[in-house]
Amino acid sequence: MAKSKNKSNSSPRRKRYNRNARLQNAKKWAEQYNGKNIAKGYSNWFGVDLLCAVTELEILGYKFKQSYKEHVKQSLVAMQKQKERKRYEKEQEQNYEAENFYFIAGYTSNGVPFGITTEKIEIESVDIARKWINHDKKPFFMDDEDLPF
Structure with missing residues (x-):
């Protein structure tokens, strides 16, 4: 058959x-x-x-x-x-889930988003501000590894 x-x-x-x-x-x-x-x-x-x-x-x-x-x-x-x-x-x-992301880079095969969360951005921005303040007004150069994206 x-x-x-x-x-x-x-x-x-x-x-x-x-x-x-x-x-x-x-x-x-x-x-x-x-x-x-x-x-x-x-x-x-x-x-x-x-x-x-x-x-x-x-x-x-x-x-x-x-x-x-x-x-x-x-x-x-x-x-x-x-x-x-x-x-x-x-x-x-x-x-x-979408609201918790600052930037959604893509989705997995199951539809789960991945990318940079707003929490991670807030932590990184606070760290950058601290580095800026602690440099005693010297020129501040950011390493590529410090960038949140």
Whole structure:
């Protein structure tokens, strides 16, 4: 059997079905299903979220308690909020890292910035000022190694 060049075909066909195809195949699948939670099994087998699974199983004639449907809706909303919070925290972390740099020379392959931090610049500038003051107004020459960049 030859491998497919198209990446979208790497997942099982049943997980790429549209609703009509799922509903046609779900009848036979449901007859053979032996698990405890048919909605969870449907969700896993066809690669849809739990709310979609409940909706489609109701179309096929299965009954679910209203409390279960509400619980599913609440869990999906909670998962979405958690995903948004993680995205926000990651953005804040990246902004914080960028704010700590005086000069960003580049980024690693993982996206971590590297360069000169503002703390390093402040330390270096204080050291340069001390050297200037301690030279008793003699001409001050800075060695290249003393430069912060």
